[in-house]
Amino acid sequence: MFKLDRKLILSASVFTAAALFVAGCAAGGLGFSKSNSTSAQVSIDGGVFYPAVNGKTGPYVLDTKAAAMKLNQGRIPTANEIKAWDTDVMADGTGLPEGSGSASEGSDIYDSKCISCHGDFGSGGGGYPSLAKGNAYTLHASLLSQRSEEGADGPVRVFGTYWPQASTLWWYIKDAMPHQMTDSLTNDEVYALTAYILQLNEIKIDGVLVESDYVLDRKKFLKIVMPNVDGFEPNIAGPNSLPGVRAYFANPANYGGQKVKPAERCMKNCQAATVKTVRVANGGINAFVPPMAIARDLPKVESKEFNAAKSYEENCASCHATKSMGAPAIGDAKAWKAVSAKGMAAVYKNGIDGINGMPAKGGTNLSDAEFNLVVDYIVSLSK
Ligand code: HEC
Numbered sequence: 001m002f003k004l005d006r007k008l009i010l011s012a013s014v015f016t017a018a019a020l021f022v023a024g025c026a027a028g029g030l031g032f033s034k035s036n037s038t039s040a041q042v043s044i045d046g047g048v049f050y051p052a053v054n055g056k057t058g059p060y061v062l063d064t065k066a067a068a069m070k071l072n073q074g075r076i077p078t079a080n081e082i083k084a085w086d087t088d089v090m091a092d093g094t095g096l097p098e099g100s101g102s103a104s105e106g107s108d109i110y111d112s113k114c115i116s117c118h119g120d121f122g123s124g125g126g127g128y129p130s131l132a133k134g135n136a137y138t139l140h141a142s143l144l145s146q147r148s149e150e151g152a153d154g155p156v157r158v159f160g161t162y163w164p165q166a167s168t169l170w171w172y173i174k175d176a177m178p179h180q181m182t183d184s185l186t187n188d189e190v191y192a193l194t195a196y197i198l199q200l201n202e203i204k205i206d207g208v209l210v211e212s213d214y215v216l217d218r219k220k221f222l223k224i225v226m227p228n229v230d231g232f233e234p235n236i237a238g239p240n241s242l243p244g245v246r247a248y249f250a251n252p253a254n255y256g257g258q259k260v261k262p263a264e265r266c267m268k269n270c271q272a273a274t275v276k277t278v279r280v281a282n283g284g285i286n287a288f289v290p291p292m293a294i295a296r297d298l299p300k301v302e303s304k305e306f307n308a309a310k311s312y313e314e315n316c317a318s319c320h321a322t323k324s325m326g327a328p329a330i331g332d333a334k335a336w337k338a339v340s341a342k343g344m345a346a347v348y349k350n351g352i353d354g355i356n357g358m359p360a361k362g363g364t365n366l367s368d369a370e371f372n373l374v375v376d377y378i379v380s381l382s383k
């Protein structure tokens, strides 16, 4: 977790440096640099300064200078760039690549990459959605019942019963699953997983029931007609019957909407210019104690063999890789000559205690000896 944070911050700072470069704007922008820090701000995990109140930091810092800055960066993306970013898969087959996979292959992939969250045979549970509950054609009828009274059956909303188009499933798996490693599946794997989930929902394609040996490909995929392709209208019996429900929802005032008659529904410029933009003055939010604590629970250094280069990458590079963070940059012989001129004992001590924008030991829990080794490493590469 700690390492991950570090990487995120690192890439954020690289990104910021790039953005500043594009904007043609030197130091001082966007609340990241040392010159922006005040005593009421602290740096967490390598460089970003957050406002601090009562020893706790808030996630936001508003830099009025940056907010007022006209960045004038970026350009209109080219048609090919948009094409590369556009991963949509549409019901008519737009965006759906060629490929194939069988339901049984899908079952194997499912058992290794999906079961941990979605359960045996897509049963779901533990907060993770079910992917199937049985025969989707039969269960589709359950959508009509809206649990109008206690104990009544509720609607079963899973992919098979509820999703009008199978293309959404293909795209969803390709784009968003497995949840912790998106975009990692090949097209063939996605076809196989789709076939397996269709099998669990007992879906027929062109009259053929999807079973383990069913091989799904693009051509067959485009023939899928989902049970809910035409949608459904809930059927609520009793006092809250369908006409009653319609009357209720016809008046937005019943559920917190504005009082407008349906005939007068507003389609453009509906919100008169009443939106106020609130800016927090420089210096941050004062009377607010944010939930994030400065105190950090860092993992102990595990390896006996201390690797100074690795430690530098993990703990110091976010600030020392370039000059832009206000720290003497690694490789900058002139800067490090000036630092070393104080005598290394003083330099180690400054680093260990922290000095100016340099947090004590760079914000790490390295031992003094380890920290000094990292300093030596930096100095050795800066001659
Ligand atoms: C780490 C947990 C995790 C893993 C592993 C995982 N998923 Fe999911 N999946 C989720 C969560 C959480 C959601 C709900 C996301 C949401 O609603 O925003 C979800 C939603 C889905 C949905 C949409 C269900 C619906 O009806 O809304 C599908 C389909 C799906 N996952 C398929 C898969 C497949 C196939 C795999 C394996 C390749 C997989 N998932 C692996 C966590 C996981």
Ligand code: HEC
Binding pocket: 034, 043, 045, 046, 047, 311, 312, 315, 316, 317, 318, 319, 320, 325, 326, 327, 328, 339, 342, 346, 347, 348, 350, 351, 355, 356, 357, 358, 359, 361, 362, 363, 364, 371, 374, 375, 378
């Ligand atoms: C949050 C950003 C940040 C991180 C992380 C960081 N440094 Fe620094 N470091 C600085 C800044 C800024 C300075 C310049 C301080 C100054 O102006 O006196 C500095 C200065 C130093 C100095 C010179 C001290 C002196 O006497 O002038 C040393 C040595 C040093 N850092 C070592 C390290 C090492 C080793 C690590 C990793 C374990 C590390 N730093 C991590 C920001 C950082």
